[in-house]
Amino acid sequence: MIKRVIFSMLLVVASVWGTGWVGAQTLDYPTKPIILQVPWPAGGSTDMGARIVAAIAERKMGQPIVVTNRVGAGSQIGLAETARQKPDGYFLGFASLPALNTIILDPERKATFDLNSLVFIINQVIDPGIIWAKGDSPYKTLKDLLDDARKRPGQIRAATTGILGDDHLAILMMEEAAKVKFRIVHFDGGAHVFTAVLGEQVDVAFGNIGDIAAKVKGTPLRVLIVMDPERSKFMPDVPTSAELGFPKIISSSSRGILGPKGIPQPILKKVQTVFWEAMKDPEHLDKMDKSGLAVKPLAGEEYTKYVLDLQQRVAPLVEIARKSK
Numbered sequence: 001m002i003k004r005v006i007f008s009m010l011l012v013v014a015s016v017w018g019t020g021w022v023g024a025q026t027l028d029y030p031t032k033p034i035i036l037q038v039p040w041p042a043g044g045s046t047d048m049g050a051r052i053v054a055a056i057a058e059r060k061m062g063q064p065i066v067v068t069n070r071v072g073a074g075s076q077i078g079l080a081e082t083a084r085q086k087p088d089g090y091f092l093g094f095a096s097l098p099a100l101n102t103i104i105l106d107p108e109r110k111a112t113f114d115l116n117s118l119v120f121i122i123n124q125v126i127d128p129g130i131i132w133a134k135g136d137s138p139y140k141t142l143k144d145l146l147d148d149a150r151k152r153p154g155q156i157r158a159a160t161t162g163i164l165g166d167d168h169l170a171i172l173m174m175e176e177a178a179k180v181k182f183r184i185v186h187f188d189g190g191a192h193v194f195t196a197v198l199g200e201q202v203d204v205a206f207g208n209i210g211d212i213a214a215k216v217k218g219t220p221l222r223v224l225i226v227m228d229p230e231r232s233k234f235m236p237d238v239p240t241s242a243e244l245g246f247p248k249i250i251s252s253s254s255r256g257i258l259g260p261k262g263i264p265q266p267i268l269k270k271v272q273t274v275f276w277e278a279m280k281d282p283e284h285l286d287k288m289d290k291s292g293l294a295v296k297p298l299a300g301e302e303y304t305k306y307v308l309d310l311q312q313r314v315a316p317l318v319e320i321a322r323k324s325k
Contacts, residue, residue: 083260
């Protein structure tokens with residue numbers, strides 16, 4: 001199944017990003033405002049990144065880029081809405097991966113779209129995963145958390161930003177590697193998780209650096225681990241999963257811009273070029289840095305390959321999650 005999807009997607013990439021590009025063609029686009037829909041709540045890290053880049057891109061585009069939020073079902077509702085829009089370049093969407101991949105891979109989600117329904121334009125961020133808690137939490141280290149989880153299996157409340165998103169997959173990996181069991185609590189986005197942790201509705205959160213990096217200075221929070229091979233420049237004192245004995249637990253969320261399949265090639269090229277320039281703009285880099293969001297632009301074919309490769313990597317984890325229900 002995955003091989004067939006990859007073959008179909010490569011055909012789409014060849015037609016959209018290949019040598020048949022007619023970039024020199026004169027465009028009237030855009031002649032009206034462009035919607036950029038975020039499938040997560042306002043105030044979360046995906047939303048912040050979208051608003052930062054949209055504000056810069058609209059100056060280069062010559063028309064307003066209006067960021068909207070369509071929340072629900074771990075981003076599935078917003079993604080479905082993006083996929084069914086008219087492919088004219090006036091409705092674009094943000095997506096978080098691997099949430100998009102797992103929605104498609106899990107048959108119980110009954111997604112009305114697949115990878116072939118979308119065109120992947122440009123990635124903005126790759127945000128490493130973390131485990132964090134309130135500043136006065138009894139868990140001062142990852143060892144504290146895991147020791148307690150072994151004593152009280154299924155009792156420690158661990159938050160995620162959605163079913164089978166990167167945070168949920170990270171919990172499943174940690175449960176398997178550390179031989180523990182958490183009580184998993186799903187929320188729709190990082191903003192809701194942040195509120196839940198501070199309100200002590202949950203004990204810990206599996207999230208991403210960008211969820212809290214800008215908030216750490218003003219709020220007493222404690223990060224136990226960065227689930228990445230290297231320490232983060234945003235949290236240089238926090239040990240990595242490899243340092244703490246879990247080298248195979250690598251987790252991140254990537255966020256990028258996509259659209260419904262069928263957007264004309266010249267319009268795609270213009271959108272890609274404008275957002276690429278916006279992401280490389282010093283103002284964008286500075287604001288993203290202050291927000292704790294690691295910028296990693298991937299465009300066109302490179303971004304599509306990243307999506308396809310990720311689809312293959314997370315497929316086994318989706319099966320594990322389904323069998324564990």
